[in-house]
Amino acid sequence: MNDTITLPTAPKTKRMPSKTLSENGVDFIDEDVLNGHLNVELGNDPVRLREIIDKSQSKTPLSLSETAFLLKTDRPELVEEIFTAARQLKRDVYGRRIVLFAPLYVGNRCINDCSYCSFRRSNPDATRRTLSEQELKHQVSSLLDEGHKRLIMVYGEHTNYDADYIAETVRQAYTVQKGLDSIRRININAAPLDKEGFKKVHDAGIGTYQIFMETYHHETYNKVHPTNTRKGDYLYRLDALNRAYEAGCDDVGIGALFGLYDWRFEVMGLVKHALFLQEKYGCGPHTISFPRLRPASGAETESEYAVNDYDFKRLVAILRLAVPYTGMILTAREPAELRKEILEFGVSQIDAGSKIEIGGYTEISSAQTMERGQFELGDHRSLDMVVGDLLEQGDIPSFCTACYRVGRTGEQFMEFAIPGFIEKFCTPNALLSLTEYLHDHACPETLKHGQKLIEKELETIENKVLRRKLIDWVDRIETSKERDFYL
Ligand code: SF4
Numbered sequence: 001m002n003d004t005i006t007l008p009t010a011p012k013t014k015r016m017p018s019k020t021l022s023e024n025g026v027d028f029i030d031e032d033v034l035n036g037h038l039n040v041e042l043g044n045d046p047v048r049l050r051e052i053i054d055k056s057q058s059k060t061p062l063s064l065s066e067t068a069f070l071l072k073t074d075r076p077e078l079v080e081e082i083f084t085a086a087r088q089l090k091r092d093v094y095g096r097r098i099v100l101f102a103p104l105y106v107g108n109r110c111i112n113d114c115s116y117c118s119f120r121r122s123n124p125d126a127t128r129r130t131l132s133e134q135e136l137k138h139q140v141s142s143l144l145d146e147g148h149k150r151l152i153m154v155y156g157e158h159t160n161y162d163a164d165y166i167a168e169t170v171r172q173a174y175t176v177q178k179g180l181d182s183i184r185r186i187n188i189n190a191a192p193l194d195k196e197g198f199k200k201v202h203d204a205g206i207g208t209y210q211i212f213m214e215t216y217h218h219e220t221y222n223k224v225h226p227t228n229t230r231k232g233d234y235l236y237r238l239d240a241l242n243r244a245y246e247a248g249c250d251d252v253g254i255g256a257l258f259g260l261y262d263w264r265f266e267v268m269g270l271v272k273h274a275l276f277l278q279e280k281y282g283c284g285p286h287t288i289s290f291p292r293l294r295p296a297s298g299a300e301t302e303s304e305y306a307v308n309d310y311d312f313k314r315l316v317a318i319l320r321l322a323v324p325y326t327g328m329i330l331t332a333r334e335p336a337e338l339r340k341e342i343l344e345f346g347v348s349q350i351d352a353g354s355k356i357e358i359g360g361y362t363e364i365s366s367a368q369t370m371e372r373g374q375f376e377l378g379d380h381r382s383l384d385m386v387v388g389d390l391l392e393q394g395d396i397p398s399f400c401t402a403c404y405r406v407g408r409t410g411e412q413f414m415e416f417a418i419p420g421f422i423e424k425f426c427t428p429n430a431l432l433s434l435t436e437y438l439h440d441h442a443c444p445e446t447l448k449h450g451q452k453l454i455e456k457e458l459e460t461i462e463n464k465v466l467r468r469k470l471i472d473w474v475d476r477i478e479t480s481k482e483r484d485f486y487l
Pocket of ligand 1: 111112113114117118119120121156157
């Protein structure tokens with residue numbers, strides 16, 4: 001198996017990124033402070049609850065004590081108020097569009113030994129593999145055939161996957177053209193880099209660079225990430241997205257693996273991280289992810305901190321209220337029915353038709369091969385099934401990449417706060433990207449439902465000039481080979 005991608009110049013000795021921290025290289029996770037809030041706040045006071053909900057509905061990020069109050073509120077009728085508020089805020093800030101993407105696992109060599117991951121170095125059952133250049137393009141081509149326009153490329157931590165390599169594989173993926181289709185936005189989930197490395201990857205045209213802390217609890221972090229491994233360095237990882245911002249990356253994504261430690265503490269950690277980035281760089285995270293521990297081959301995934309479905313809904317709704325402007329990603333780790341339900345609590349992005357085995361989009365037809373994947377998937381629906389289900393529940397499937405391509409990223413993205421941004425940009429762009437999907441990739445059933453939704457949505461657009469323009473563009477997509485219209 002050829003697992004090298006030919007880099008333009010003779011490969012230099014590969015090295016791991018330097019351990020230099022950012023200008024703000026401090027451990028800002030003070031557990032006494034986070035636990036202090038969780039201990040002091042009792043929750044369950046309807047008056048205070050409604051004050052906090054009002055603040056969040058005005059799209060103002062919540063403080064740690066307000067977040068702790070929501071986390072401690074467990075009276076069912078008050079939790080229902082939190083759910084209702086999260087639904088409303090999601091509608092107000094994100095409208096009914098749900099952005100779709102696909103994960104593309106590039107290589108699972110890894111020098112770390114994370115207890116919960118089947119790619120861990122001590123897992124003898126893991127099938128180690130790195131896509132060759134041709135195999136990578138083949139995967140991208142298969143994803144384009146499905147109708148995808150947005151990818152997240154995933155790598156283990158290894159000298160083979162240094163910044164040059166990640167940048168080159170991103171460029172390779174962007175070069176793939178299939179008929180009228182090409183990938184329009186590539187996000188990355190990979191190991192922390194130094195500033196030089198983040199700059200290289202940024203210059204390759206990435207969207208968001210995601211790095212999950214997995215757990216913000218120091219003791220648990222050291223337990224699941226052996227200290228003699230690179231990932232065992234808590235501060236270096238916590239500081240990573242500071243370095244990304246200082247290196248010029250526009251969008252960053254944070255996340256925690258729920259089930260490793262107490263879910264309330266992890267929500268506090270995520271909110272603290274978002275507030276820290278906002279304070280130091282004027283821009284909070286672009287996205288937050290909240291994967292739950294899932295079975296994984298050769299890994300330890302049983303935990304006393306496992307999060308049940310009801311508490312999982314609570315943490316999604318509370319994150320929605322705490323960080324109004326941060327996109328929320330719900331992955332196919334979760335079963336389809338639960339995903340359909342949780343979307344309404346604040347989720348703005350989901351993956352669909354996902355294959356997480358290396359080479360999975362051309363080699364894995366049905367059942368998952370656990371030795372080749374990082375964890376067990378919960379949702380095995382195809383992209384077209386997910387699009388169909390979203391249409392059925394009244395959401396607008398979107399493949400939009402406009403903000404990223406017109407430079408509405410990072411701080412500029414904050415203009416998102418401008419009233420009417422959804423109506424002016426998000427919904428129209430969602431309808432245009434959906435029209436493309438329907439005409440180029442959807443099954444007849446999905447096409448029929450999608451066309452009905454688009455017709456209805458176009459009628460509701462008050463701005464006559466905008467409506468005329470959209471009707472014209474939709475018509476041109478339907479009747480010609482013109483593509484890629486966006487605002
Ligand atoms: S979680 Fe990431 S760093 Fe840890 S073993 Fe798995 S692939 Fe490697």
